[in-house]
Amino acid sequence: MTVAVIGTGAIGGAVARRLLATGHRVTVWNRTPGRTADLVAAGAAAAGSVADAVRGATVALLCLTDYHAVRACLTDAATVLRGRTVVVLCTGTPDDARDTARYVTGLGGRYLDAGVQATPDLLGTDAATILYSGDPDAFELHRDTLAAVGPPRFVGTAPDAAATWDLALFGVWYDAQLGVLRALDVVRRAGIDVAGFAATVGPQVGHVVAAVPGTVTEVVERTYPAGPATLAEHLTVLRHLAGQRSGSPLGDGGVSTVAARVEALVAAGRSREGLTATVHDGP
Numbered sequence: 611m612t613v614a615v616i617g618t619g620a621i622g623g624a625v626a627r628r629l630l631a632t633g634h635r636v637t638v639w640n641r642t643p644g645r646t647a648d649l650v651a652a653g654a655a656a657a658g659s660v661a662d663a664v665r666g667a668t669v670a671l672l673c674l675t676d677y678h679a680v681r682a683c684l685t686d687a688a689t690v691l692r693g694r695t696v697v698v699l700c701t702g703t704p705d706d707a708r709d710t711a712r713y714v715t716g717l718g719g720r721y722l723d724a725g726v727q728a729t730p731d732l733l734g735t736d737a738a739t740i741l742y743s744g745d746p747d748a749f750e751l752h753r754d755t756l757a758a759v760g761p762p763r764f765v766g767t768a769p770d771a772a773a774t775w776d777l778a779l780f781g782v783w784y785d786a787q788l789g790v791l792r793a794l795d796v797v798r799r800a801g802i803d804v805a806g807f808a809a810t811v812g813p814q815v816g817h818v819v820a821a822v823p824g825t826v827t828e829v830v831e832r833t834y835p836a837g838p839a840t841l842a843e844h845l846t847v848l849r850h851l852a853g854q855r856s857g858s859p860l861g862d863g864g865v866s867t868v869a870a871r872v873e874a875l876v877a878a879g880r881s882r883e884g885l886t887a888t889v890h891d892g893p
């Protein structure tokens with residue numbers, strides 16, 4: 611089985627190297643042709659066009675900057691997609707994934723969308739999580755090939771499931787990291803010892819991690835026990851936080867919006883419920 615790797619940047623180059631290291635036949639194409647030289651030296655074949663690369667392969671992995679580049683490359687290969695599997699390893703939106711799936715399947719190809727939760731150096735190790743969604747038969751057919759890149763995890767038959775999952779995970783990282791940054795900035799501005807404060811940050815994040823299983827149960831079962839604090843108590847702290855963060859170059863991280871939401875729930879007589887009550891619609 612020959613694998614086409616379209617785009618040999620940081621991710622694509624690492625993907626191609628992993629495939630070669632695990633004994634796959636690999637054809638590479640890159641917009642800037644010189645950037646495939648080291649892969650050719652390592653045993654890959656270089657194709658003169660996207661269409662040539664895909665024509666000689668059963669599965670094509672597109673490792674490109676964004677979905678504009680993906681569409682440009684797929685358009686070049688439009689006449690040879692029938693019967694082949696296209697896997698897009700690219701950070702994008704659920705809409706991007708749906709549109710690309712429609713395009714590929716409309717031309718007779720099979721589609722898998724992938725979310726790469728790893729840096730290039732982690733590819734091929736157990737620390738790399740690669741999320742896939744789309745055609746389940748294509749996933750099973752190419753599971754062993756995909757495993758060369760990292761443990762493959764199929765997250766749904768909807769083509770946009772991997773993008774939703776991937777973005778939500780990025781959101782967890784950004785919320786946590788920016789929360790830490792805001793806190794460090796606030797104490798620094800107040801003239802407090804940042805290093806001393808930082809020693810108390812890890813345990814605080816640890817409370818969130820430890821509470822994940824309980825939070826999942828609450829979201830799924832739509833039950834909102836108060837937990838460490840009631841909504842009435844949260845409201846007081848959220849208002850203080852909004853004041854502390856006002857004027858911050860990073861904004862207030864949404865605490866004003868959440869405070870307004872909690873205020874509405876308290877006004878609706880739900881002051882004794884817990885914070886998870888904020889996620890579902892309705893007062």
Ligand SMILES: NC(=O)c1ccc[n+]([C@@H]2O[C@H](COP(=O)([O-])OP(=O)(O)OC[C@H]3O[C@@H](n4cnc5c(N)ncnc54)[C@H](OP(=O)(O)O)[C@@H]3O)[C@@H](O)[C@H]2O)c1
Pocket residue numbers: 616617618619620621622640641642645673674675676678679682683699700701702726727728729730
């Ligand atoms: N790097 C990471 O740690 C990481 C981690 C997770 C996810 N990702 C995601 O993986 C994707 C690839 O990232 P990367 O780090 O590999 O990027 P990169 O090193 O900048 O490589 C981008 C590749 O896309 C090609 N490209 C860009 N525009 C093109 C176009 N219009 N037509 C054809 N080819 C085009 C580039 O070709 P040229 O060589 O000709 O410029 C290059 O091969 C991105 O969506 C990124 O968000 C990256």
